[in-house]
Amino acid sequence: MALPKFTRSAPIGVFDSGLGGLSVLQHIRQTLPNEALIYVADSGFAPYGDKTSAEILERSIAATDFLLNKKIKALVVACNTATAAAITHLRLHYPDLIIVGIEPGLKPASRLSKTKKIGVLATLSTIQSEKYQRLSAQLSAETSVEFIPQACVGLVDQIEKAEANADQTRLLLKKYLNPLLDANVDILVLGCTHYPFVADLIPELTSAHTPDSEPIKLIDTGKAVASQIQRMLVERDLTTSTSNGDIPRIDAYTNGNPEKLKHACTHWINIPEEKLSVFSFST
Structure with a gap:
């Protein structure tokens, strides 16, 4: 896939096998409050932990391509299992994209x-x-x-x-x-x-x-992941440097139950409903 030109105002994409990556999204939101975020919960294929490496790689590529179509400027693989199975492949195939994975601490x-x-x-x-x-x-x-x-x-x-x-x-x-x-x-x-x-x-x-x-x-390495994505955005001059004091919206996508994802976002990591949009997708 041809990568779009990265811009400061573009969102950061985050994906996980389901709801767990919200723990990482929370740290990113706290560390980079001016950044727009897109979250993908691949709940229709969760959990990844009992899948083969080939299956996890296939799902990781699908989630990455979905997010690239949303014109993200950076990708966070907010899943230990997907990081282990797929991040080397993703970095080889998208060398210009900032990609941060998560590993056990x-x-x-x-x-x-x-x-x-x-x-x-x-x-x-x-x-x-x-x-x-x-x-x-x-x-x-x-x-x-x-x-x-x-x-x-x-x-x-x-x-x-x-x-x-x-x-x-x-x-x-x-x-x-x-x-x-x-x-x-x-x-x-x-x-x-x-x-x-x-x-x-x-x-x-x-x-x-x-x-x-x-x-x-x-x-828990979620905070370290947020710090790493911050460093890499700063190095490439891709941080959103201006803010009118308004917290950006978060778009969340799932191929599972949208109401469950909405509940997790609003109750587990305290995203205000007025700052959240939840969508279904079929990838």
Whole structure:
């Protein structure tokens, strides 16, 4: 696809397998309040975590092309699984486009851990990816930190159903946390952009294991992604530098349930309804 000429007033495009990327969108909105944003929730094909690499790549290309047709100036792959499976391909095929992915925060976690044992909550696809395997092995060799991955099968589905606080969600999360707590981890990496939406449950579910020690620290890389996209826009002189004080609108697209996406935008990350437009798409 021929890329459009990038302009300062063009929007930033963000896509995820579903609603999880809203946790990243929130950080981008806070870091770059003058920028127009377009969000794509590929909920009709969620979750990505149980898909093959080829299927995830196909969906990532479809979402990217959809956003390029909206004349975006930068792309954020707000999905750990899609980043692992597709970002190398996307950067090769769209070399002129700013593309920022999201990866589990293994590096910051390795610097903070005192026990040298770090739990990584992620999808099975992310854990099995070459990108994750290579990075975790490299950091373990350099720092003597042990990364203990935990595939959280079914957790994304619960969040997509807007049941983050449901009993089933708590049971699933407790099931996945217990082996990590038994291994004496002191850091938990949230290796999926959906997981920040259940982060409030973690202190409650881990407190019994750590009554006399510091609470387990959580690593969420959404803020770092927002800072990176800001740096890259500044380098290319593509930031929206003027504002009349009015917060730009956010256009959100889904091939799932539009009302569910609207509810998540307005209730999970507090986007005012008057600043939000939600559309269906069939890509």
